[in-house]
Amino acid sequence: MTSLAVLLSSCCSLHWCHLNTQSLETKFRLYTDRTEESCLILFNQLETLDQCSFNASLPLVMIVHGWSVDGMLEGWIWKMAAALKSQHKQINVIIADWLTLAHQHYPIAVQNTRYIGQEIADFLEWLEESIQFSRSNVHLIGYSLGAHVSGFAGSYISGTNKLGRITGLDPAGPLFEGMSPTDRLSPDDANFVDAIHTFTKQHMGLSVGIKQPVAHFDFYPNGGTFQPGCHIMHMYNHIAQYGITGIAQTVKCAHERSVHLFIDSLLHQDKQSTAYWCNDISTFDRGMCLSCRKNRCNTLGYNIREQRLPKSRRLFLKTRAHMPFKVYHYQFKIHFINEIQEKQVDPTFTISLTGTKQDAKNLPITLVEGINGNKTYSFLITLDTDIGELIMIKFRWEGTAVWENIWDTVQTIIPWTKGTRRPGLIVKTIRVKAGETQQKMTFCSQSIDNIHLHPAQEKTFVRCEDPRTQKTTHQNTIHLVKHLKNTELFYTN
Incomplete structure (x- = not known):
């Protein structure tokens, strides 16, 4: 210089x-x-x-x-x-x-x-x-x-x-x-x-x-x-x-x-x-x-x-590691009820999403805290691709041998009669907000009679009315039927 x-x-x-x-x-x-x-x-x-x-x-x-x-x-x-x-x-x-x-x-x-x-x-x-x-x-x-x-x-x-x-x-x-x-x-x-x-x-x-x-x-x-x-x-x-x-x-x-x-x-x-x-x-x-x-x-x-x-x-x-960097942001709010009140559960979940354009499978979910009692948990999921409007969610508890042993131990400690279901997690609804579209959606368990989730189990959730807003889901049902047509799930009783 x-x-x-x-x-x-x-x-x-x-x-x-x-x-x-x-x-x-x-x-x-x-x-x-x-x-x-x-x-x-x-x-x-x-x-x-x-x-x-x-x-x-x-x-x-x-x-x-x-x-x-x-x-x-x-x-x-x-x-x-x-x-x-x-x-x-x-x-x-x-x-x-x-x-x-x-x-x-x-x-x-x-x-x-x-x-x-x-x-x-x-x-x-x-x-x-x-x-x-x-x-x-x-x-x-x-x-x-x-x-x-x-x-x-x-x-x-x-x-x-x-x-x-x-x-x-x-x-x-x-x-x-x-x-x-x-x-x-x-x-x-x-x-x-x-x-x-x-x-x-x-x-x-x-x-x-x-x-x-x-x-x-x-x-x-x-x-x-x-x-x-x-x-x-x-x-x-x-x-x-x-x-x-x-x-x-x-x-x-x-x-x-x-x-x-x-x-x-x-x-x-x-x-x-x-x-x-x-x-x-x-x-x-x-x-x-x-x-x-x-x-x-x-x-x-x-x-x-x-x-x-x-x-x-x-x-x-959030972004991807390379160009184009855009991802799609979603908030998931899941209400859990842990039936084993005295024991905190720290499970690993995966979630699969069905959209009107594409699907996203086996996305890992990490909760920052264990599941206690009766509580709603919120977390962020990002997708690299635009799946369109979300119409169905598959939620899986990734069970392991360790978890099965825990549940077997619980069954020996807590006696119940033959045919009584074993305790687990109750998942009633999943609420979703899409950041890019600002759309809010509510999903309910497809099986109304069985809302309990255990290790290695997967539950299906479909669009339903949010009791707080009473929004109609007729159009969403049409989307879901179109997607499931000719699939095994569609013909399952």
């Missing part, structure tokens, strides 16, 4: 530096629809706007990369630029290349984020003054350190009007976590700010991505701490795909997942991921937060519903 750059970087950290130089450290590369090609727009040189075919009547999306280890523009940058242009041809896509100041020791790169933020602000002001390009048509997408660069750009731009939108993709955590809003990305930096947190797992008190909310809507896929498919056990898969660089891919997998979730939202318009407002991931894992009332849910990524809120809203969702 030049001594001038060090000086400017230091002065910007004190909030009083404003750049008036003709040349900038940041290179503004207009994406040209060709793989890894761009056209350089030079600050204060209007002819380069014409040479690069910058269209002042179209919105501008600017991609801002993060800290650089090797001094090279990473491959995801070109993938995102291509995805933006493929889905939204009527936009300008600029890559803000600040590699000269990002390819430094991390603390120095952190210090340089203010300087680059000032340069981006100056560049956008120049567009506004020279070609009347409105800052409200600007969307900054910043990854890691680039998220905070984008925040500084939004706060440094002069005047009362703000940038249109800033998206922070796993904003960097070290030296930013716990800082005041003026020292990091914050909701005040644009008309609308959203952030995706994917690697907030702490190690020695630090996390790669920032954990605290920094936007109007903060998304925490899979809780935000870590991501499926990124465990060290997947390093061999990454090595097979990327060669020896697969080791680095494993290290940055969860951090960069934020980028690929955003790209996914561009490439798969028919599979937009929905996230839900919740206090924490443990509550979400119980399926307690699948409500879209009063803006409690939103779409992750490019197509988010933009709404300014007085306070940051934390949203959670």
Whole structure:
């Protein structure tokens, strides 16, 4: 880094530096629809706007990369630029290349984020003054350190009007976590700010991505701490795909997942991921937060519903380990009665779902607590595919030899006459809420005379009227009959 750059970087950290130089450290590369090609727009040189075919009547999306280890523009940058242009041809896509100041020791790169933020602000002001390009048509997408660069750009731009939108993709955590809003990305930096947190797992008190909310809507896929498919056990898969660089891919997998979730939202318009407002991931894992009332849910990524809120809203969702990442969220509420009152039961269940489009079989259910007495338990189930409207549930208690021994022991302790049924679990109803459709359904045991469940047994539940709402189920019955026609179950007496 030049001594001038060090000086400017230091002065910007004190909030009083404003750049008036003709040349900038940041290179503004207009994406040209060709793989890894761009056209350089030079600050204060209007002819380069014409040479690069910058269209002042179209919105501008600017991609801002993060800290650089090797001094090279990473491959995801070109993938995102291509995805933006493929889905939204009527936009300008600029890559803000600040590699000269990002390819430094991390603390120095952190210090340089203010300087680059000032340069981006100056560049956008120049567009506004020279070609009347409105800052409200600007969307900054910043990854890691680039998220905070984008925040500084939004706060440094002069005047009362703000940038249109800033998206922070796993904003960097070290030296930013716990800082005041003026020292990091914050909701005040644009008309609308959203952030995706994917690697907030702490190690020695630090996390790669920032954990605290920094936007109007903060998304925490899979809780935000870590991501499926990124465990060290997947390093061999990454090595097979990327060669020896697969080791680095494993290290940055969860951090960069934020980028690929955003790209996914561009490439798969028919599979937009929905996230839900919740206090924490443990509550979400119980399926307690699948409500879209009063803006409690939103779409992750490019197509988010933009709404300014007085306070940051934390949203959670589950995803798959690879693209397309969307899953379908369901809350299941099952009311159990444990007939062995003095003994807690810790069974393992599986559930199979029949839908109007597809089926999902043998999904494992884990209850966070044992079954005692008379109680309703809530849990979350996610599906990779759209099964359509749910019309039938098969609920199985995965019995083992151990369980059979327990029940045999109970039978010797608690005498009953021959022909009397043995005690078990009573499962009367299963209530389901589909997060993506917001539909609520109630299922009752198909066999009204036998609602008891024992180890290694499976019970079938069909749509029924919810006594609390008295909803009709005529249409659901038609769906079920169509599905079961020509099956063994349909002809069983």
